[in-house]
Amino acid sequence: MAKLKTTVDKSRCISSGDCIETAPTVFAFDADDKSEVVNQEGADPETILATARGCPVRAITLIDEETGVRLYPAPKK
Numbered sequence: 001m002a003k004l005k006t007t008v009d010k011s012r013c014i015s016s017g018d019c020i021e022t023a024p025t026v027f028a029f030d031a032d033d034k035s036e037v038v039n040q041e042g043a044d045p046e047t048i049l050a051t052a053r054g055c056p057v058r059a060i061t062l063i064d065e066e067t068g069v070r071l072y073p074a075p076k077k
């Protein structure tokens with residue numbers, strides 16, 4: 001799987017904590033209890049993809065760092 005750049009849209013994050021539970025080495029709560037990425041390479045890509053899929057408000061976006069293509073959510077066709 002490609003090397004990922006992971007971002008969290010804090011304006012969407014509802015602080016559910018799912019991503020932090022799945023990948024505590026990648027995500028952490030900031031001072032406002034919004035998730036943020038603390039280590040881009042803190043987990044394998046499959047685990048990071050699982051966090052994005054598991055976010056209840058789809059606040060996590062994954063981009064292929066080499067090509068710039070958005071991998072999740074998949075671009076609309």
Ligand code: SF4
Pocket residue numbers: 008012013014015016017018019020034035054055056057058059060
């Ligand atoms: S899973 Fe989504 S809503 Fe929950 S803390 Fe992570 S980014 Fe926020």
